[in-house]
Amino acid sequence: MCKILKHSLAVQLNMRRSAAPSQVLGNAGKKPRFIPPGKCIAVCLKNETKEMDQEIKLKEIDEKGGASLLSKINVQNQNENYTQSVESTEKVKTKPCFSINKCSKAEVKMLNVPKADALCLPTSGTAKEEAAQEAPDCLVKYFSVVWCKASKKKHKKWEGDAILITKGKSVILKDMEGRDIGRGTGYKAKELESLDEGQTLMVGGKEIEVMGVISADDFSSGRCFQAGIGSHDTDATALSQTNTKPFCKPFKNVCKPSTKENMLKDSQRCKPRHDPNASNSLVMPRPNASHQWMFNKAGLPVMDVVVDPYIASNLRPHQKEGIMFLYECVMGMRVSGRFGAILADEMGLGKTLQCIALVWTLLRQGPYGCKPVLKRALVVTPGSLVKNWKKEFQKWLGSERIKVFTVDQDHKVEEFIGSPLYSVMIISYEMLLRSLDQIQAVEFNLLICDEGHRLKNSTIKTTTALTSLSCERRIILTGTPIQNDLQEFYALIEFVNPGILGSLSTYRKIYEEPIVRSREPSATEEEKELGEKRAAELTRLTGLFILRRTQEVINKFLPPKKESVIFCRPTALQLELYRKLLSSRVITSCLQGRLENSPHLICIGALKKLCNHPCLLFKAIKEKGCDPMSEEYDESSLYENVIDVFPQDYTSDTFSETDSGKLQVLVKLLAAIHEFNSSERVVLVSNYTQTLNVLQDVCKHYGYSYTRLDGHTPVSQRQHIVDTFNSKFSPAFIFLLSSKAGGVGLNLVGASHLILYDIDWNPATDIQAMARVWRDGQKHTVHIYRLLTTGSIEEKIYQRQISKQDLSGAVVDLSKTSEHTHFSIEELKNLFTLHEDSSCVTHDLLECDCMGKIDHQNTSSEKPPISRSCQLEQNHGKPNSKKPLSMSQLMQWKHFSGQHQTLADPFLERIKENVSFIFQNVTNPTSPPNKT
Numbered sequence: 001m002c003k004i005l006k007h008s009l010a011v012q013l014n015m016r017r018s019a020a021p022s023q024v025l026g027n028a029g030k031k032p033r034f035i036p037p038g039k040c041i042a043v044c045l046k047n048e049t050k051e052m053d054q055e056i057k058l059k060e061i062d063e064k065g066g067a068s069l070l071s072k073i074n075v076q077n078q079n080e081n082y083t084q085s086v087e088s089t090e091k092v093k094t095k096p097c098f099s100i101n102k103c104s105k106a107e108v109k110m111l112n113v114p115k116a117d118a119l120c121l122p123t124s125g126t127a128k129e130e131a132a133q134e135a136p137d138c139l140v141k142y143f144s145v146v147w148c149k150a151s152k153k154k155h156k157k158w159e160g161d162a163i164l165i166t167k168g169k170s171v172i173l174k175d176m177e178g179r180d181i182g183r184g185t186g187y188k189a190k191e192l193e194s195l196d197e198g199q200t201l202m203v204g205g206k207e208i209e210v211m212g213v214i215s216a217d218d219f220s221s222g223r224c225f226q227a228g229i230g231s232h233d234t235d236a237t238a239l240s241q242t243n244t245k246p247f248c249k250p251f252k253n254v255c256k257p258s259t260k261e262n263m264l265k266d267s268q269r270c271k272p273r274h275d276p277n278a279s280n281s282l283v284m285p286r287p288n289a290s291h292q293w294m295f296n297k298a299g300l301p302v303m304d305v306v307v308d309p310y311i312a313s314n315l316r317p318h319q320k321e322g323i324m325f326l327y328e329c330v331m332g333m334r335v336s337g338r339f340g341a342i343l344a345d346e347m348g349l350g351k352t353l354q355c356i357a358l359v360w361t362l363l364r365q366g367p368y369g370c371k372p373v374l375k376r377a378l379v380v381t382p383g384s385l386v387k388n389w390k391k392e393f394q395k396w397l398g399s400e401r402i403k404v405f406t407v408d409q410d411h412k413v414e415e416f417i418g419s420p421l422y423s424v425m426i427i428s429y430e431m432l433l434r435s436l437d438q439i440q441a442v443e444f445n446l447l448i449c450d451e452g453h454r455l456k457n458s459t460i461k462t463t464t465a466l467t468s469l470s471c472e473r474r475i476i477l478t479g480t481p482i483q484n485d486l487q488e489f490y491a492l493i494e495f496v497n498p499g500i501l502g503s504l505s506t507y508r509k510i511y512e513e514p515i516v517r518s519r520e521p522s523a524t525e526e527e528k529e530l531g532e533k534r535a536a537e538l539t540r541l542t543g544l545f546i547l548r549r550t551q552e553v554i555n556k557f558l559p560p561k562k563e564s565v566i567f568c569r570p571t572a573l574q575l576e577l578y579r580k581l582l583s584s585r586v587i588t589s590c591l592q593g594r595l596e597n598s599p600h601l602i603c604i605g606a607l608k609k610l611c612n613h614p615c616l617l618f619k620a621i622k623e624k625g626c627d628p629m630s631e632e633y634d635e636s637s638l639y640e641n642v643i644d645v646f647p648q649d650y651t652s653d654t655f656s657e658t659d660s661g662k663l664q665v666l667v668k669l670l671a672a673i674h675e676f677n678s679s680e681r682v683v684l685v686s687n688y689t690q691t692l693n694v695l696q697d698v699c700k701h702y703g704y705s706y707t708r709l710d711g712h713t714p715v716s717q718r719q720h721i722v723d724t725f726n727s728k729f730s731p732a733f734i735f736l737l738s739s740k741a742g743g744v745g746l747n748l749v750g751a752s753h754l755i756l757y758d759i760d761w762n763p764a765t766d767i768q769a770m771a772r773v774w775r776d777g778q779k780h781t782v783h784i785y786r787l788l789t790t791g792s793i794e795e796k797i798y799q800r801q802i803s804k805q806d807l808s809g810a811v812v813d814l815s816k817t818s819e820h821t822h823f824s825i826e827e828l829k830n831l832f833t834l835h836e837d838s839s840c841v842t843h844d845l846l847e848c849d850c851m852g853k854i855d856h857q858n859t860s861s862e863k864p865p866i867s868r869s870c871q872l873e874q875n876h877g878k879p880n881s882k883k884p885l886s887m888s889q890l891m892q893w894k895h896f897s898g899q900h901q902t903l904a905d906p907f908l909e910r911i912k913e914n915v916s917f918i919f920q921n922v923t924n925p926t927s928p929p930n931k932t
């Protein structure tokens with residue numbers, strides 16, 4: 001970027017979007033004032049370091065010695081001294097953002113100082129007094145500038161663009177990645193205020209020339225740092241072409257250049273493939289003039305692109321919108337020169353169908369001269385969903401319209417390449433890595449990455465492999481919200497639209513650091529404001545090609561969903577074992593803060609096992625042994641004496657359902673469902689294979705037919721298992737599902753009951769599992785049951801889940817490790833407390849009157865039953881409320897105590913005896929069950 005330029009040329013060539021509009025045309029008429037570095041000197045002698053604001057420390061001048069010292073300084077020294085007045089950029093490198101609150105007064109002569117000996121002299125009063133005099137809200141101005149090292153050369157060799165911030169008498173220079181590259185103080189405030197285009201200034205040994213004024217808004221939003229993406233408008237033409245890839249490439253293969261003759265022929269025979277005027281037709285947006293100018297160089301007739309009514313007739317309104325959005329993105333109509341999109345609709349909204357409609361449309365049509373935009377499309381998806389994608393293609397298009405190729409052991413990429421029949425290839429991420437060489441040789445015009453949140457890490461093999469594909473039109477599909485971690489967010493954006501957010505270091509400085517900083521408790525008001533603005537700008541910018549809709553858009557098409565959180569009383573054996581574990585040496589030492597080797601995680605694991613069933617703990621003890629001599633952090637020391645609590649003849653194989661509170665409830669619940677209607681089906685979910693084994697034994701014991709999908713199920717069999725279960729003729733009553741293995745993407749609409757047997761730290765894992773049954777295609781009212789052991793660690797995890805969910809607005813990352821590893825001692829104390837006297841600790845925390853008064857103050861069973869929807873307002877105004885705000889939603893659910901006489905629910909009615917409390921919520925209560 002080093003160019004030798006004269007001023008005016010520099011003004012023009014170094015222009016970035018951030019420069020003033022006047023400079024786009026250059027400013028030849030205006031002669032910039034240039035102050036050679038050697039002539040314009042600001043000398044500041046360090047006397048004291050003063051905190052200027054939360055970030056900037058500026059050095060003030062010892063005014064007493066200042067003048068006498070200064071008079072002795074030669075030019076060279078002055079330069080050295082000047083640098084003293086400039087805060088080292090290194091020092092502030094790690095600081096996230098900056099803003100200037102108040103300015104110190106430093107005695108510096110700066111702008112337009114004609115003499116080589118121009119020195120900074122104290123004016124009046126002490127530095128401190130003067131700093132105090134300066135209005136804290138003095139004007140902050142922002143400029144786009146170019147800079148170079150100070151030199152006396154006539155022709156400057158500008159080294160880069162930068163942003164200059166002036167306030168009062170101080171300036172900061174930032175490079176385009178947001179790093180401080182110079183600071184100075186002691187300028188004349190007036191001169192800084194009147195600084196304008198073409199003027200020059202010395203900042204920290206650097207000479208700068210002002211290219212234009214930047215609005216405060218452009219600075220605080222970070223737009224000014226974004227080369228090429230800075231405008232407020234969303235118009236594709238707003239983008240700088242210099243920063244984008246060649247425009248013709250995406251259309252290269254399918255738009256062959258036309259001769260005049262061909263063009264005429266084209267326009268004569270060209271007509272939209274489907275009638276754009278038909279009722280309910282779905283017509284894609286027409287390209288605007290600039291798009292045509294860029295992509296229709298051959299001047300082909302512009303045609304309406306109309307989605308095949310065969311598929312369009314099935315689309316939900318949000319899906320129609322989604323298809324138009326995707327179309328605009330991959331056509332480069334939303335952001336010029338960018339062809340990527342992220343469709344982040346919540347689970348079950350039909351992302352697959354939207355993509356299928358898009359692919360089918362683009363394989364057959366295009367806006368210019370009826371030429372299809374795509375020749376080949378590649379879908380990459382988790383292995384378990386490869387067949388589902390094929391099925392969905394068939395479901396929505398029928399097998400006669402399109403042939404899709406799925407890669408597996410028997411069907412290699414070569415077959416796809418060799419066959420003219422296929423235009424769509426579906427492959428798993430794993431298989432993609434294995435066949436990368438062959439795939440790289442194929443020219444795909446569209447790449448769809450399903451469950452694409454796995455690309456959040458740019459260094460992993462999968463991301464590198466996919467990035468290596470030359471295809472520019474890239475779509476990421478994810479039901480998992482992606483904005484939790486700003487670096488992962490960057491990686492996803494970078495994948496679909498490379499370079500759009502600048503380099504990673506720029507992104508960090510401009511967005512991540514200020515945003516993260518603004519959310520820290522110690523953030524100043526100014527930091528908060530800056531962070532909010534940057535976040536808003538990031539959202540605006542990425543919102544051009546990210547679309548997320550929530551479940552609500554589809555609720556009205558879905559049958560009702562009844563969700564119950566069921567607090568199951570632990571059994572006597574569970575309680576005794578629980579107490580024993582809590583009194584172990586390991587837990588005591590954890591609570592004293594000795595957490596090396598993470599013994600607390602072992603303890604948490606043991607308690608969770610115990611909650612599921614004591615036999616799982618028993619098994620662990622047998623495997624690990626219990627050694628009284630072992631180290632505290634060793635698992636076997638946790639089990640010391642625990643084995644004695646089990647009955648002498650206890651074995652893990654012959655477990656009894658009466659040993660576990662949750663299992664007792666489960667068995668009754670399954671019986672109730674089965675008896676109610678033998679064609680009802682249940683998905684039974686656990687995070688643990690061992691627990692699934694127990695549940696499987698229960699199925700066997702009661703003669704319930706079942707099927708199972710967990711991490712060990714071969715990928716090739718998964719779709720078959722799912723299809724069989726969903727089929728009307730499925731013999732299976734129960735689908736045993738490992739949430740880790742089969743959580744994402746699966747449709748299990750054959751079942752209308754889903755039971756979450758245990759709880760995960762990450763709410764997304766559970767939400768994912770629940771979304772398997774309540775989704776499009778479900779015909780019956782859905783019942784979701786979440787089983788928790790009353791007063792135990794499971795309740796605490798649940799409380800954490802709902803806080804986390806509220807805090808992030810359900811924005812959580814599925815693939816984050818499910819076990820939390822960091823806990824404060826307070827949190828651990830809470831986690832390792834058993835509440836034996838509460839029927840629902842979560843409800844206690846809500847401070848909801850409906851329960852608190854009756855169950856706690858008077859446990860008499862003659863008390864009238866409780867069934868009410870608590871009012872949020874009733875806790876308002878209570879000081880010192882222990883209720884985490886995040887639980888507020890639970891307040892709106894129905895609260896039932898275990899003693900409630902009629903629950904008006906045939907299934908819950910059966911389990912009452914073992915249940916201490918129930919929260920229940922019905923979504924979509926009025927919608928009729930889906931008949932389609």
Ligand SMILES: Nc1ncnc2c1ncn2[C@@H]1O[C@H](COP(=O)(O)OP(=O)(O)OP(=O)(O)O)[C@@H](O)[C@H]1O
Pocket residue numbers: 314315316319345346347348349350351352353392395478479480744745746747771775776777
């Ligand atoms: N318009 C529609 N009418 C009827 N069923 C639909 C419609 N759209 C989608 N579906 C069905 O809804 C189910 C869910 O769709 P899909 O699997 O595409 O969801 P998704 O958005 O990919 O969710 P996830 O994030 O869980 O993968 C599928 O069985 C699909 O066939």
Ligand SMILES: [Mg+2]
Pocket residue numbers: 351352450451745
């Ligand atoms: Mg999906």
